Amino acid sequence: MLYSGGNIPEGQHLLLSLLLLTIWAAGSGQLHYSVPEEAKHGTFVGRIAQDLELQLTELVPRLFQLDSKSHGDLLEVNLQNGILFVNSRIDREELCGRSAECSIHLEVIVDRPLQVFHVEVEVKDINDNPPVFPATQKNLFIAESRPLDSRFPLEGASDADVGANALLTYRLSPNEYFSLDVPPSHEQVKPLGLVLRKPLDREEAPELYLLLTATDGGKPELTGTVQLFITVLDANDNAPVFDRTLYTVRLPENVPIGTLVINTNASDFDEGVNGDIAYSFSSDVSPDIKSKFHIDTVSGAITVIGCIDFEESKTYKIQVEAIDKGSLPLAGHCTVLVEVVDTNDNVPQLTVKTxxxxxxxxxxxxxxxxxxxxxxxxxxxxxxxxxxxxxxxxxxxxxxxxxxxxxxxxxxxxxxxxxxxxxxxxxxxxxxxxxxxxxxxxxxxxDVNDNAPAFAQPEYTVFVKENNPPGCHIFTVSAHDADAQENALVSYSLVERRVGERALSSFVSVHAESGKVYALQPLDHEELELLQFQVSARDSGDPSLCSNVTLQVFVLDENDNAPALLGTGTGDMSLVVTQLVPWSVGAGHVVAKVRAVDSDSGYNAWLSYELQTSVGGARSPFRVGLYTGEISTTRALDETDSPRQRLLVLVKDHGEPALTATATVLVSLVESGQTPKTASRSLAGTASQEATLVDVNVYLIIAICTVSSLLVLTLLLYISFRCSAVPTQGECGSGKPMLVCSSAVGSWSYSNQRRQRVCSGEVPPKTDLMAFSPGLPPCPGSVEGVGEPPVVLDSPGKPRQPNPDWRYSASLRAGMHPEAGEVSPPVGAGVNSNSWTFKYGPGNPKQSGPGELPDKFIIPGSPAIISIRQEPTNSQIDKSDFITFGKKEETKKKKKKKKGNKTQEKKEKGNSTTDNSDQ
The missing domain is CATH 2.60.40.60 (Cadherins)
Structure with missing residues (x-):
């Protein structure tokens, strides 16, 4: 705390300041300074930054603020040196009135981090106000008959200063009649007075002039004076006297107007007019008191006529006079002290500072x-x-x-x-x-970026027809971000990966703002059936957040591939086959088999075979199986039949519109002893191939033994592979078991292994098959109908869109497996577990129509092919295409061979010849 003023030496001044600062800081927890009032602009108050332990370089960055409430800019801080100084004139009397303590409360606010300090600056009083009397002249009327020691009250002087500067002493000019009566300090309510020490004699001194001087205790001293003009009166000897010289009243604030404060009472021993008393306020009473109180001149009752507010004034001191009506009126005096009692009449006031x-x-x-x-x-x-x-x-x-x-x-x-x-x-x-x-x-x-964009579903399934135009819109992804402004601004992008040998971005693109997904090129179902990829949604926050959604784009098949005939190993749309047939064959003899494959799927790949009638209209002794493609005799051949038959087979798929291919079979009827020759040529001019056939029975036995050995070896290798294989989790996860369902068309299944290969970006081989079987139960929730695609159930009661890669079995993929044969282990209920079926030949199983039971179908999740034993209803099926292994079947086969005749041997030779030529 600093104190400037007075005559204290500079060294003692500094020690005193440090001592007081230490005492106040320890006692109240805040900074205390002091400054004399009327100090000049720039007067040093204190090193506030140093005392608050703030670095000078931090004042501006930390937004140093000085809030002096309602005291304006009396004090200010120099942000360069952290010194608190006087900015404008400080008048203690104007600031605090007559309050004993006067302080300016400051708040220091700094930011980063936020701190609030409270500083109290005490304003020291200086002796700048002299004592002031209510008037410069006081008129007194004193009867000459007044006894000695009579006291005449005087209004004392007031000093706006406080403390020693307001401690007044009075001095009366020398005279022989009056002395000055100054009450002690503890009797401040008792007024100053003149005491008569010598009897007055109007004839000797009718008027007296005295000078009353008031001196304060400041240094230097200041004085104030009042002229006392005393008129000596004659006659009325007794002045009115109050029953009490001091009345004390406690009055609540906000009392209604007209409330009685007190009844003053005075008496006069005179009689008649000299004893009549009139009450009034003393002439020295302030106008504020007169505006709030009223005294009845007759009764002396004081009532309220204005607002009494405790917050405005806590006490009122009222001087009352009682004057008689004598010719020389005499007066009596008393004091009424009104203490205002506070009531709860002020509502708290709230202020939001920062x-x-x-x-x-x-x-x-x-x-x-x-x-x-x-x-x-x-x-x-x-x-x-x-x-x-x-x-x-x-x-x-x-x-x-x-x-x-x-x-x-x-x-x-x-x-x-x-x-x-x-x-x-x-x-x-x-x-x-x-x-x-x-x-x-x-x-x-x-908002802060604490929410990543969210998709409505984790995965979407999209169906797109193949051969789409480039740049077509196939789907729109949309993500919602719960944040606001730029934190909720979502942009979309592809999660790049490889699809086979190509980048994903060469197939599809996504618009960054709208989320629309476009196919950049025509999609081919035969090359890519399922395109699975992820789209990322990223917001614009810092740091940005993102989430991904998976799109499964199934490419639906269109009938854009015509059937391809299988001849010499390559598929052609036209084929010419030359076949030698003995004259001795009977009805039902298989002459040749036309094999075709369609790269499409579903009905688009379901092939049927028709035999075009000859131009002459003659009845041909041959027919073709509608779904097997086997050309067989309808009757025994005779001499009326032409030795050279030209058979035109039309292969047609079931697409819309249907696509076709033709095969020409040239049948030459020969004697049984002639060496059979096989020739085939294509319309493109392929060369004919001839092979000399050896003994058919010997080769047939050798082939059966060889194939049986290969079958056993294949089964052993397959079982060891399946036992040692450990399933791994692929990119798309483990496939769910697929449900085999039936409809009016038949049963269908989908290879989950194939789906896994498609998810990884590989172009899958055409190895999955679809078998139709009217005997299987219909799918739950499915509606039977011809041509309707099957419905795959991921879970009970939840249908899912069909995979577009559903296939018919039998002849749809026969040409895709040129291996020696396919093995069908006994899997599933109703299948004889002691039997194994082996299909030999070029791998083209007989094709079943919508109403026929296929010879085999695939259980999803297993590479095995289940064989369904079905008795043929006609001679369309060549039983020599199947060899059944097992104890009972083997015994029956041996017995059947022993009971054979030559005719049967000739038929088997013809069949073997036909099969071998097909191979």
Whole structure:
């Protein structure tokens, strides 16, 4: 604390300042300085930055603020050196009136982190106000008959200063009649007075002039004077006398007008007119008292005529006179001291000082949001205020200093739940009844990027027909971000990967803003049946967040591939085959087999065979199986048949529109002893091939033994491979077991292994088969109908869109397996577990129509082919195409061979010849 003024030496001044500063700082926890009033501009007050332990370089970056409440700019801080100095004139009397203590309360606020310091600057009084009397001249009328020691009250002087500067001493000019009566300090209510020491003699001295001087205790001393003009009166000997010289009254504030304060009473021993008394306020009473109180001139009753406010004045001192009506009127005097009692009539006042908004939703607990100050003009309990917040808000009030509170964060914020709060602060005093006031603080929550874009589904299934135009729109992805502004601005991109040998971006693209997915090139079902990829949605926050969604694009088949005939190993749309047939064959003899394959799927790959009638209209002795492609005799051949037959076989798929291929079979009828020759040529001019056949029975036995050995070896290798294989999790995850269902067309299945290969970007071989079987139960929830695709169930009761790669078995993929044969282990209920079926030949199983039971079908998840034993209804099926292994079947086969005749041997030779030529 610093004190300037007086004549204290500089060294003692510094020691005194340091001592007082240490005592006050230890006692109150805040900084205290002092400055004399009327100090000049720039007067040093204190090194406030050093005392607050703040670095000078931090004042500007930390937003140093000095708040002096309602005292304007009396004090200021130099931000360059951290010194608090006087900025404008300080008048203690104007600032604090006659209050014994006068201080300027300052608040120092710095940010980063937020700190609030409280500084109190005491304004020291200097002797700048002289004593002042109510008037420069006082007229007194004193009867000459007044006895000695009579006392005549005088209005003392007032000094606006305080302390020793306001300690007044009075001095009366020398005279022989009066002396000055100065009451002790503890009897301040007793007025100053003149005491008669010598009897007055109007004839000797009718008028007296005295000078009353008041001197204060300041250094230097200041004085004030009043002229006392005394007129000596004759006659009326007795002055009115009050029953009490001091009346004390406690009066509540805000009493209604007309309330009685007190009844004063005076008496006069004279009689008649000299004894009649009139009451009045003394001429020295201030206008403020006259505006609030009234005295009845007859009764002496004092009543209220104005507003009595405790906050305006706590006491009123009223001088009352009682004057008789004698020719020489005499007066009596008394004092009425009115003490105003406080009532709870002031509502607390709330002020929001500083607000730090908006508040980020990830702000730490304890973050200061606002400073709130509260004041109450009442005193005592009526002025004690407590503050509270409305319930269920993530904030709390922390008391910082006296009537100051900080609004701080108490729990975590979430802008997506509540984006702004209207916090209501209630201040309530301790009166009875208590008064309260509220103020609201709007707290806006600023968004942070804490929500990643979210898709409605983790996976979407899209169906696109093949041969689509380049750049066509196939799907639109959309993600929602719960954040706001740029944190919710979503952009889309592909998650790049390889699809086979090519990049994913060569197949599809996604619009960054709209999320529309486009196919950049025509898709080919035969090359790519399933394109699985991910689209990423990323917001524009910092740091940005993203999420992915999986798109499964199934390429639906179109009938864009005509059937391809299988002859010499390559598929052609036209084929010419030359076949030698003995004259001795009977009805049902298989002459040749036309094999064809269609690269399409479903009905587009379901082939049927038709035999075109000859131009002449003659009845041909041959027919072709509708779905097997086997050309067989309808009757025994005779001499009327032409030795050279030209058979035109039309192969047609079931697409819309249907596509066809033709095969020409040239049949030459020869004697049984002639060496059979086989020739085939294509329309493109392929060369004929001839092979000399050896003994058919010998070769047939050798072939059967060889194939049987290969079958056993294949089964052993397959079983060892399946036992040692460990399933691994592919990119698309383990496939779910697929349900085999039936409809009016038949049964269908889908190879899950194939799907896994497609997901990994590989172009799958055409190895999956679809078998139709009317005997299987229909799918749950499916509607039977011809031509309807099957429905795959991922879980009970939930249908899923069919995989476009559903296939018919039998002849659809026969040409794709030129191996020696296919093995069908006994899997599933109803199949003889002791039998194994082996299909030899070029791998073209007989094709079943919609109403026929296929000879085999695939169980999904297993590479095995189940054989369904079915008795043929006609001679379309060549039983020599199947060899059954097992104890019972083997015995039956041996017995059947022993009972054979030559005709049967000739038929078997013809069959073997035909099969061998097909191979």
């Amino acid at each position: 607000i730090w908004l908006p508040v980020k939703e990830d702000a730490q607990l304890g973050t200061v949001i606002a400073l709130i100050s509260v004041t109450d003009l009442d005193a005592g309990v009526n002025g004690q205020v407590t503050c509270s917040l409305m319930p269920h808000v993530p904030f709390k009030l922390v008391s910082t200093f006296k009537n100051y509170y900080s609004l701080v964060l108490d729990s975590a914020l979430d802008r997506e739940t509540v984006s702004d709060y209207k916090v209501v602060v209630t201040a309530r005093d301790g009166g009875s009844p208590s008064l309260w006031a509220t103020t609201s603080v709007s707290v806006e929550v600023a």
